[in-house]
Amino acid sequence: MERLESxxxxxxxxxxxxxxxxxxxxxxxxxxxxxxxxxxARLIKMLPEALDLKNGDxxxxxxxxxxxxxxSENVLRxxxxxxxxxxxxxxxxxxxxxxxxxxxxxxxxLEKWKDRSDIQQGVQQxxxxxxxxxxxxxxxxxxxxxxxxxxxFLHEYPLLPQGIKIHGLIINPEDGRVDHVTxxxxxxxxxxxx
Amino acid sequence: MERLESxxxxxxxxxxxxxxxxxxxxxxxxxxxxxxxxxxARLIKMLPEALDLKNGDxxxxxxxxxxxxxxSENVLRxxxxxxxxxxxxxxxxxxxxxxxxxxxxxxxxLEKWKDRSDIQQGVQQxxxxxxxxxxxxxxxxxxxxxxxxxxxFLHEYPLLPQGIKIHGLIINPEDGRVDHVTxxxxxxxxxxxx
Numbered sequence: 001m002e003r004l005e006s007x008x009x010x011x012x013x014x015x016x017x018x019x020x021x022x023x024x025x026x027x028x029x030x031x032x033x034x035x036x037x038x039x040x041a042r043l044i045k046m047l048p049e050a051l052d053l054k055n056g057d058x059x060x061x062x063x064x065x066x067x068x069x070x071x072s073e074n075v076l077r078x079x080x081x082x083x084x085x086x087x088x089x090x091x092x093x094x095x096x097x098x099x100x101x102x103x104x105x106x107x108x109x110l111e112k113w114k115d116r117s118d119i120q121q122g123v124q125q126x127x128x129x130x131x132x133x134x135x136x137x138x139x140x141x142x143x144x145x146x147x148x149x150x151x152x153f154l155h156e157y158p159l160l161p162q163g164i165k166i167h168g169l170i171i172n173p174e175d176g177r178v179d180h181v182t183x184x185x186x187x188x189x190x191x192x193x194x
Numbered sequence: 195m196e197r198l199e200s201x202x203x204x205x206x207x208x209x210x211x212x213x214x215x216x217x218x219x220x221x222x223x224x225x226x227x228x229x230x231x232x233x234x235a236r237l238i239k240m241l242p243e244a245l246d247l248k249n250g251d252x253x254x255x256x257x258x259x260x261x262x263x264x265x266s267e268n269v270l271r272x273x274x275x276x277x278x279x280x281x282x283x284x285x286x287x288x289x290x291x292x293x294x295x296x297x298x299x300x301x302x303x304l305e306k307w308k309d310r311s312d313i314q315q316g317v318q319q320x321x322x323x324x325x326x327x328x329x330x331x332x333x334x335x336x337x338x339x340x341x342x343x344x345x346x347f348l349h350e351y352p353l354l355p356q357g358i359k360i361h362g363l364i365i366n367p368e369d370g371r372v373d374h375v376t377x378x379x380x381x382x383x384x385x386x387x388x
Contacts, residue, residue, distance in 0.1 A: 003227065003284055004361055004377065010246040011372045020370025023240040027294065027367070030235070033197065039272050041224070041280075044242050045249040046217040052204040055239040062256040064272035074266050077331060078233050078258035084306050085294055086235075090197055100221065100279055112278050113353075122352025137271060158316025159307075167198055173221070176214025178205045183198065 025056020027086065034059040034082045036075065036150070037094040038066045038101070042173040047094065050176035059088060065101030065139055066093055068150040080159060090165045091154060095147040097172050104139030143170055147181050155184040162186050219250020221280065228253040228276045230269065230344070231288040232260045232295070236367040241288065244370035253282060259295030259333055260287055262344040274353060284359045285348060289341040291366050298333030337364055341375050349378040356380050 014020060037047060039062045047053075053060075059082045061075055068075050082088040110133065113119040127133070140146035147168040154166045168181040208214060231241060233256045241247075247254075253276045255269055262269050276282040304327065307313040321327070334340035341362040348360045362375040 003225065004374070007245055008372060008374060011244055011370070014244055014246075015369055015371045018369070020240060020244060020366075020368070023236070023243065023370065024368065025236045025240075027234055027236055027292065031197065034233075039228075039253045039255045039276065040221055041250045041253050042217070042219045042221055043249075044247055044251065044254060046214060046219075048238050049217065050205055050208055050214060051201055052208075053238055055237075056235045057238065059233045059235050060238060060256050061233045061258075062254050062272075063268040064255075064275050067268065072268050073330060074257040074261065074269050078256075080303060080331070081258045081294060081298070082233065084303055085298075092198075098221065100275060104275065104279075109274060109278055116355070118356060119353060125352050136267060137274070158319050159313060161310070162312060172214075174214070174218065175209055175212070176205070176217065177209045178202060180198070180202060 023055040029056070029058050029082070029086055029088055030054070031057045032087050032089040033057070033092060034061065034079065034088040034090070035092045035094055036061045036063070036066050036068060038062060038096055038099060039064055040096060040099065040173065043096065043171070046173060046176050047171060050171060050178055051094070059086060065099055065146065066095045066150065067101065067140070067146065068093065068153055070153070076157070079154070083160065083164065089163075090167070092167045092169055093147055093150045093154070094169045094171055095143040096170060097143060099143055101139030102143055103141070106133045106137035109137055144181055151182050151184055155186060160186060217249040223250070223252050223276070223280055223282055224248070225251045226281050226283040227251070227286060228255065228273065228282040228284070229286045229288055230255045230257070230260050230262060232256060232290055232293060233258055234290060234293065234367065237290065237365070240367060240370050241365060244365060244372055245288070253280060259293055259340065260289045260344065261295065261334070261340065262287065262347055264347070270351070273348070277354065277358065284361070286361045286363055287341055287344045287348070288363045288365055289337040290364060291337060293337055295333030296337055297335070300327045300331035303331055338375055345376050345378055349380060354380060
């Protein structure tokens with residue numbers, strides 16, 4: 001419990017000093033934008049600085065590999081809430097180089113679990129409930145292709161309104177450099193580079 | 195395309211000045227922790243500061259409402275990768291007050307879509323594909339209950355190892371105050387407050 005105790009103690013000081021008030025913002029994204037990126041620990045402060053995002057500027061969804069597909073239930077719900085409830089007009093899918101989801105597949109985990117009887121029981125239970133590990137625990141081969149796939153998927157997604165812009169970017173977690181991969185606007189059907 | 199152009203221009207300056215190098219970190223969470231929180235625009239800089247997180251300290255998953263349940267495919271995959279590939283030993287579910295998912299239900303969106311024929315077609319298409327809008331587009335009544343539910347769900351989740359600690363917190367986006375709601379360790383079965 002040491003981590004929690006120390007975190008709460010530091011938080012008390014943070015609040016007492018009024019530090020939090022410096023970040024006060026509206027829940028409606030100032031820049032009418034949504035960023036979908038990875039959970040990677042190197043992006044916590046790097047990404048907002050590299051993309052020039054202040055507190056309140058954007059909704060940010062984070063999920064391993066910044067992957068979006070038809071099965072991304074939480075991500076798609078979050079996108080719909082952002083677009084229809086919070087005024088988002090532009091979506092940025094931001095993958096990153098050296099991502100743990102590059103080359104990742106279910107074998108990576110199944111191998112780690114093979115000698116653990118408690119987890120093996122869990123695997124069996126979820127398999128019985130219909131979970132398809134191979135389809136579910138899947139990363140990508142190349143981050144560029146993955147970002148393009150997510151952008152294309154969103155471009156075709158039938159619940160997003162005409163006019164919405166969807167960009168694909170890749171950030172380098174070493175120096176914060178951002179590369180532009182693709183941009184599509186919902187009424188356009190032809191992919192193009194910027 | 196103005197937002198993208200201006201963002202890429204600022205990014206060039208950022209990289210040229212070597213600003214990104216200040217944030218250099220390992221992809222393995224320094225604090226062996228994972229934070230699951232909301233996509234809310236007010237949390238971009240507020241949350242890392244309020245929880246004393248430096249770049250590289252934690253994996254961070256962001257999804258509307260910080261909701262985790264059996265259907266949270268992306269979130270669960272991200273958690274498994276964090277725990278088994280990136281050394282995470284402690285999970286913090288961090289909901290927030292004034293969350294857009296409090297009181298949210300599918301009617302909020304269905305009402306907005308009712309006069310839009312393009313989106314109505316999409317609703318019909320996804321319904322035909324088996325999407326259950328009522329179950330999918332659902333928030334929660336009270337953030338405390340929702341955080342407790344997510345913590346309990348993870349505590350029972352059969353693919354998480356014994357010994358892993360799961361905490362439930364709520365952050366106030368006005369001043370950054372963090373309230374502790376619940377903590378469970380995977381071998382414990384009794385919920386308790388700290």
